[in-house]
Amino acid sequence: MRIAYLTTYPPTPCGIGEYTRLLIEGLRDKCPRCTIHVYADYFGKPRKPYVDSNTGALIIPCHIRSKPSYKKILKALEKGVEEHGKYDVLHLQHEYGLHPNSEAFIKFVEEAKQYADKVAITLHSVYHSVMGYEYTWFQKRISALTDIVVVHSPLQEFELWSQGVGLDNVYMIPHGTLINPYLNDPKDEVLGNMGIRVGEEVLIATPGFLRWDKGLDLLADAASRLRARGRRFKVIVAGNIQKKKHLPSVRSALNALKGLGDLAIIVRKRLTRDELLRILAASDMVVLPYREKKGLYSVSGILHLAMGSRKPLVVTRIPRLFEYYYLAPELSAPENNTALIAERIDRLLRGTIGWEEVGEKVWGYALKTSWSRIAGMHLEAYSSGGRIYPQV
DSSP states (O other), X not given: OEEEEESOOTTSSOHHHHHHHXXXXXXXXXXXXXXXXXXXXXXXXXXXXXXXXXXXXXXXXXXXXXXXXXXXXXXXXXXXXXXXXXXXXXXXXXXXXXXXXHHHHHHHHHHHGGGEEEEEEEESOEEOGGGOHHHHHHHHHHHHHSSEEEESSHHHHHHHXXXXXXXXXXXXXXXOBOOOTTTTSOHHHHHHTTTOOOTTSEEEEEESOBOGGGOHHHHHHHHHHHHHTTOOEEEEEEEOBSSXXXXXXXHHHHHXXXXXXXXXXXXXXXXXXXXXXXXXXXXSEEEEOOOOOTTEEOOOHHHHHHHTTTOOXXXXXXXXXXXXXXXXXXXXXXXXXXXXXXXXXXXXXXXXXXXXXXXXXXXXXXXXXXXXXXXXXXXXXXXXXXXXXXXX
């Protein structure tokens, strides 16, 4: 099978790019003879096509992240087809921040259809109708225009349905889960390469891009409440600010965390996948006190990395974290409710919740959404018209 992806791609600091590389790694496991081309952004890449040594995919840089020239992408597609032949599937990884001009994107897809037998699109974000007509128009139009529409959550699927999208070509394929290779390694050994020393105290981690919606101020407040109860722990926040517009709110939250003194470890840097996995493997608990933009349905990549690291989580009840809330509602709290976030963390610290039973349920879901399985579901969608649902 010949597959082409339009996406961002590492080393670009973007969750969509990392998602695509993990998917391709899974495809290599399921379909080692598949030919895979990636029409990627320019960030940190040579201007000429090159082969990714990790996946064997041919990377063809041809656009600027968030400011794509569709004429240049179409020209690159035309050249790629001339040199290598028509694709079986052209798969578009869509996020509104990456493709801000919906009308231009629609016109691009109409022209790009000539280069592949099927066009697929993953809607990483689905917007509720309250967000405005321009989003419902786009979501209905792109679903009718493409052969395969991939979403990650039943919430996304049924939001499309409520907007009048027919579900015959909509495939609910969960976000993939990477099983952490450092699960059984000692804590200090795992973090040693990063220069982080945590000792024997319980380590609570909130890793990933630093943004206004990550709830770092809520984490600081919850930690203060737990410190007042005499609980022994350390909090590690690791990552880099994703966009400059988030700087004021993130800076304020980090100052609140610094006010915790030696209870808080702050690592300000752009994390590699390996560093992120090391922090998750060394942690005893992961807390995601996220906020959500109202009207947005998406799925968290960090959530899946944490589940693949077999760690207890405390999360807020928002659509992005729906999967964990569904599996472990007793470890979720309402958005912005620091008292209940602290209470949920405290239950885990004191061992008053039966984590073994809950943890096995979460771990089972992590295994069933491994990247190899998710890649297999993509291949099934590419090659058939059958319905696909995860067996959980």
